[in-house]
Amino acid sequence: MLQVEGLRAGYGPLEILHGVSLEVPAGSLVALLGANGAGKTTLMRTLLGLLPARSGRILFAGQEVERASVERRVRLGLGLVPEGRELFPSLSVRENLLMGAFTRRGRAAIEADIERVLTCFPRLKERLALPAASLSGGESQMLAIGRALMSRPRLLLIDELSQGLAPAIVESVLAVLVRLNRDEGLTILLVEQNARKALKVASLAYVLQSGSIVLQGRPDDLAASPAIQHLYLGGEAKAGGPDEENLDARSLVRGGLNKEARGEE
Amino acid sequence: MAMKRIVSPLKRGQVSQDAPIGATPLTTGGRAERASGGERHVWPRVTAPLLGLIALILLPSLFDLLFGDSADFQLHRVTLILILAIAALAQNLLTGYAAQPSLGNAAFFGVSAYLLAWLNSDLQQPYWLAVLVALLACALLGLIVGGPALSVSGAHLAIATLGLVVLTGSLLTLWDTSAGRQSYELTALPEALGDDRVLYYLVLALTALVFFCAFHLLRSRIGRAWIALRDSEVAAAACGVALTRYKLLAFVVSAVLTGLAGVLYATWGTTATASMSSVDQTIAFLTMIVVGGAGSLSGSLLGALFVGLVPLLLGELPDPLTLGPLQLPIATLTTGIYGVLLLLALIFFPGGLSSVFSRGGRLVQGEGGKP
Numbered sequence: 001m002l003q004v005e006g007l008r009a010g011y012g013p014l015e016i017l018h019g020v021s022l023e024v025p026a027g028s029l030v031a032l033l034g035a036n037g038a039g040k041t042t043l044m045r046t047l048l049g050l051l052p053a054r055s056g057r058i059l060f061a062g063q064e065v066e067r068a069s070v071e072r073r074v075r076l077g078l079g080l081v082p083e084g085r086e087l088f089p090s091l092s093v094r095e096n097l098l099m100g101a102f103t104r105r106g107r108a109a110i111e112a113d114i115e116r117v118l119t120c121f122p123r124l125k126e127r128l129a130l131p132a133a134s135l136s137g138g139e140s141q142m143l144a145i146g147r148a149l150m151s152r153p154r155l156l157l158i159d160e161l162s163q164g165l166a167p168a169i170v171e172s173v174l175a176v177l178v179r180l181n182r183d184e185g186l187t188i189l190l191v192e193q194n195a196r197k198a199l200k201v202a203s204l205a206y207v208l209q210s211g212s213i214v215l216q217g218r219p220d221d222l223a224a225s226p227a228i229q230h231l232y233l234g235g236e237a238k239a240g241g242p243d244e245e246n247l248d249a250r251s252l253v254r255g256g257l258n259k260e261a262r263g264e265e
Numbered sequence: 266m267a268m269k270r271i272v273s274p275l276k277r278g279q280v281s282q283d284a285p286i287g288a289t290p291l292t293t294g295g296r297a298e299r300a301s302g303g304e305r306h307v308w309p310r311v312t313a314p315l316l317g318l319i320a321l322i323l324l325p326s327l328f329d330l331l332f333g334d335s336a337d338f339q340l341h342r343v344t345l346i347l348i349l350a351i352a353a354l355a356q357n358l359l360t361g362y363a364a365q366p367s368l369g370n371a372a373f374f375g376v377s378a379y380l381l382a383w384l385n386s387d388l389q390q391p392y393w394l395a396v397l398v399a400l401l402a403c404a405l406l407g408l409i410v411g412g413p414a415l416s417v418s419g420a421h422l423a424i425a426t427l428g429l430v431v432l433t434g435s436l437l438t439l440w441d442t443s444a445g446r447q448s449y450e451l452t453a454l455p456e457a458l459g460d461d462r463v464l465y466y467l468v469l470a471l472t473a474l475v476f477f478c479a480f481h482l483l484r485s486r487i488g489r490a491w492i493a494l495r496d497s498e499v500a501a502a503a504c505g506v507a508l509t510r511y512k513l514l515a516f517v518v519s520a521v522l523t524g525l526a527g528v529l530y531a532t533w534g535t536t537a538t539a540s541m542s543s544v545d546q547t548i549a550f551l552t553m554i555v556v557g558g559a560g561s562l563s564g565s566l567l568g569a570l571f572v573g574l575v576p577l578l579l580g581e582l583p584d585p586l587t588l589g590p591l592q593l594p595i596a597t598l599t600t601g602i603y604g605v606l607l608l609l610a611l612i613f614f615p616g617g618l619s620s621v622f623s624r625g626g627r628l629v630q631g632e633g634g635k636p
Binding site for chain 1: 497
């Protein structure tokens with residue numbers, strides 16, 4: 001479905017991705033792990049075309065798309081749930097969903113897909129006419145996913161699914177995604193901070209560090225690998241390691257500090 | 266403290282954890298109005314504009330009763346406010362909805378007026394043809410200028426477009442000077458437009474039509490795309506909105522509407538002056554949408570009402586106004602008052618007057634400040 005070879009991208013003089021290569025097979029659910037600042041979001045943006053690729057190839061659905069416009073990639077079947085959801089707060093829930101179908105024509109099919117999204121996320125149904133600004137964090141993520149689904153993607157890129165969400169909500173949203181992947185054959189590339197949760201549902205996983213893929217393989221192998229824990233500690237090897245939940249918490253805290261140092265929001 | 270007050274009302278109605286980042290007062294005003302949306306509120310959305318229109322249609326008769334012989338004179342003043350409303354709407358579509366802080370609209374305001382004057386008075390072309398050509402010229406000019414201007418964003422766009430206004434103003438002055446005139450008189454206007462009532466109804470019909478179209482445009486794919494790119498450019502792009510194309514479209518639509526306001530303004534005053542393309546005029550446009558409410562149709566009307574009333578009220582004063590040793594030209598005083606209004610609006614009601622009214626409306630309906 002998606003093949004990336006030697007992808008380089010960045011902002012201004014700063015190169016973030018130093019030749020990323022990865023493959024997302026059709027029908028798979030692939031997890032992309034990595035600490036904050038590893039380049040996960042940059043990779044997502046470059047895949048969709050929000051950021052130009054400096055070199056390398058992106059092969060999607062048999063076509064080279066690294067020079068194609070975002071619009072074209074969306075039409076080809078790439079969908080993105082951006083980091084931080086990025087809803088349209090002053091548009092209603094329904095209008096947010098309609099925006100997701102921006103590149104599509106055919107009212108009836110679009111209405112049918114709104115119904116389909118509401119079946120996946122029934123909580124959005126009663127909020128359809130309300131502005132997206134009034135949604136809770138979990139509902140926002142559901143709407144962000146629903147909006148991305150409205151373009152009828154063949155490959156859904158999800159950037160930071162669990163960010164700022166309660167564990168129970170992450171579970172229920174993940175369950176929906178797993179069901180879409182299994183029953184409807186939706187291919188998913190899931191970027192996650194929470195390595196444990198992502199590895200549990202994925203069929204293939206990659207680890208991105210400092211703009212390069214440093215590890216890849218079956219989730220079971222990766223989970224067992226001490227390298228994963230090592231990476232999540234960012235190089236401070238910790239003997240007799242704490243349990244994984246704590247690891248996640250640590251990497252989140254570290255990530256937060258890194259973000260601050262880089263002057264991001 | 267003042268900063269805090271500027272920021273806090275923006276959060277109103279946003280319960281979610283992820284409030285938009287980088288939201289500025291200029292681009293968030295519509296939220297309060299839209300936040301009250303949904304099917305329950307169709308009533309005021311349809312009925313209020315209709316009642317307002319009926320009131321405006323009956324206004325001349327009311328003025329006859331109120332003012333007697335000076336009714337036409339008073340009506341002439343109301344006409345100005347309606348013309349300004351079109352200009353406010355134009356600025357609002359571009360800045361309040363599509364979030365482009367362009368200050369260049371005054372350029373189109375002056376250019377269209379001068380084109381009308383030149384075509385109609387000097388070249389003896391029919392009035393409506395001249396208007397049509399002026400509007401097309403604005404569209405073309407908007408397309409030519411908008412492309413490069415929109416490749417920069419934020420403050421750079423504001424400065425670049427303000428430069429356009431100053432340049433246009435200078436060129437128009439140069440034209441006037443070389444032709445040996447103070448301003449460009451419209452000497453060949455259709456006779457019917459000399460009648461204050463005819464002009465009033467013409468302007469009212471055009472204003473109503475423009476607002477009606479804008480209402481539906483904003484609920485169409487195009488309007489949604491504008492609001493979406495205001496709310497989150499990244500997400501709008503990710504949805505497949507071609508950002509540059511839609512920004513340019515907003516720029517051109519705004520230029521044409523400002524051009525329409527410009528030809529009507531010149532018709533109304535039977536003259537085109539270079540001051541129509543000036544920094545003062547830009548401030549007047551800006552004041553209208555900030556005071557009225559950025560991202561709000563009713564705000565455009567309210568803003569025009571306030572900005573239109575200021576010179577009318579000051580027009581009662583002698584010009585220049587003498588205060589002890591001070592000699593104040595009324596034009597300077599007007600711009601000064603716009604500045605004060607801008608400041609007060611930004612501090613006390615960043616959502617503009619329209620948000621004050623819709624907040625009041627919701628309080629009456631017992632919903633409090635939250636949707």
